[in-house]
Amino acid sequence: MPALTATVFNGQKRPIAWKCSDCETVFALDRVDAILTKKSTEQINKDFEMHCKGQHPGSQIIGLDIPHEDLGGWPTP
């Protein structure tokens, strides 16, 4: 089943681009210095969902975890 795999990181070691694990399609934030916010995470998940519906129909979609806050918060483990 397709999942998003972080593939590009910025200077703060935060992911800014992800690859579909079932093909090589890349999903990236708008800018390299963009911070992964709740909004941008939802956007990536939405793009990925659209991609999966078109390219991997019938598969279970595993998106990114949505950060709890809009403070650039990558969820703490």
Ligand SMILES: [Zn+2]
């Ligand atoms: Zn794919």
